[in-house]
Amino acid sequence: xxxxxxxxxxxxxxxxxxxxxxxxxxxxxxxxxxxxxxxxxxxxxxxxxxxxxxxxxxxxxxxxxxxxxxxxxxxxxxxxxxxxxxxxxxxxxxxxxxxxxxxxxxxxxxxxxxxxxxxxxxxxxxxxxxxxxxxxxxxxxxxxxxxxxxxxxxxxxxxxxxxxxxxxxxxxxxxxxxxxxxxxxxxxxxxxxxxxxxxxxxxxxxxxxxxxxxxxxxxxxxxxxxx
Numbered sequence: 731x732x733x734x735x736x737x738x739x740x741x742x743x744x745x746x747x748x749x750x751x752x753x754x755x756x757x758x759x760x761x762x763x764x765x766x767x768x769x770x771x772x773x774x775x776x777x778x779x780x781x782x783x784x785x786x787x788x789x790x791x792x793x794x795x796x797x798x799x800x801x802x803x804x805x806x807x808x809x810x811x812x813x814x815x816x817x818x819x820x821x822x823x824x825x826x827x828x829x830x831x832x833x834x835x836x837x838x839x840x841x842x843x844x845x846x847x848x849x850x851x852x853x854x855x856x857x858x859x860x861x862x863x864x865x866x867x868x869x870x871x872x873x874x875x876x877x878x879x880x881x882x883x884x885x886x887x888x889x890x891x892x893x894x895x896x897x898x899x900x901x902x903x904x905x906x907x908x909x910x911x912x913x914x915x916x917x918x919x920x921x922x923x924x925x926x927x928x929x930x931x932x933x934x935x936x937x938x939x940x941x942x943x944x945x946x947x948x949x950x951x952x953x954x955x956x957x
Contacts, residue, residue, distance in 0.1 A: 745789040745921075760787040761922075766939075767810045768867055769957065773939040778923035780818075780932045788922030790827075791943070795878055795917035801826070802875040803919055804895070804942040804950035806957070807836075811866050814935040817843065819926040823936060826876055827920060828913035831856070834876050834886050838864060845870060847888045849906045859904040861890040869957070871895050873947045876911055884911030889947065894957065898947035919943070 764775045778787040795801055807823050809815040817840040825832035835848040843864050850856035864870075873889040873896060885907035889896035896903070923936050942953030 745791065761789070764937075767937060768808060768869060771939075773808075773937045776922045776936050776938065778821075778925050778934045778936075780925055780934070785925045786920075786922070788920040788924055790920035791918050793916040793918045795826070797878055797880075797912050800875065800877045800945050801917075801919075802873060802944055802947045802950040804871075804873045804940070804944075804947070804954040805921060805938060806869045806871045806940045806954075808869050808937040809838075809864055809866050810935065810937065815866075817934075818932065821926065821934065822924040823938075824872065824874070824919070824921050825924075826874070826917055828915050828917045830913060833878070833911050833913065833917065834874055834888075836872055836874065836888075845890065847874070847890075847904050849886045849904075849909070857906065861888070861903055862892070865892050868892050873898055873950060875947055875950075878912045878917060879910075880912050881910045882908040884909050886911065887947075895951050895954075898951065 760777045762775050763772050766773045776787055778785065803824065805824060817838050819840055820837050822835050822837040825835035827833065831850060832848065833850070837846055837848060839846050845861040845864060846858045847861055848856055848858050871891050871894060875887045877883070877885045887902040887905045889898050890903045921938060921941060923934055925934060940954040942950040944950040944953055
């Protein structure tokens with residue numbers, strides 16, 4: 731997973747915005763390639779050390795989503811077990827962000843240990859919709875679509891399933907329309923752990939490897955590829 735973009739063949743080249751800058755040598759030590767804890771092949775392990783000054787251990791795409799655009803992100807995430815992830819505070823793993831709080835985000839709720847989908851903008855109090863319980867050791871698959879527009883034209887949809895890609899021809903797990911999804915500048919995606927609580931010496935470890943972006947949910951899954 732290169733720190734800088736290259737000529738184009740590497741699928742990780744889309745992640746050219748690093749919110750956690752890494753050590754002074756320019757290497758982001760919070761990301762490493764490891765054996766898939768649930769399956770074959772190699773995946774990305776993301777470490778979030780809560781004693782770090784910056785709790786965004788995330789990478790992101792360029793700011794390339796203007797007002798009026800529609801984008802769908804397809805990705806999967808794994809929490810291996812409670813020894814690697816025992817949540818304290820909320821923990822975000824993906825977001826579509828502009829200038830402040832995320833327009834939409836996928837997070838874990840520490841009080842219920844559930845996945846939840848946040849739909850909001852910077853002036854919105856936020857709507858948290860429970861998707862289902864975290865199933866340790868099993869990949870959770872997400873497809874989130876957003877149309878960026880001021881109210882009443884903004885909308886969000888999310889599909890969720892454990893173990894395989896959700897059926898995006900079926901009704902979404904959650905859908906909201908008629909709200910603001912635009913904060914006045916171009917948007918971008920980030921993936922990785924953003925921890926909402928600081929406990930000295932505690933580390934979280936999460937895993938991801940599949941990521942696709944497109945204007946439709948089906949095409950985003952195609953780009954992300956099969957497990």
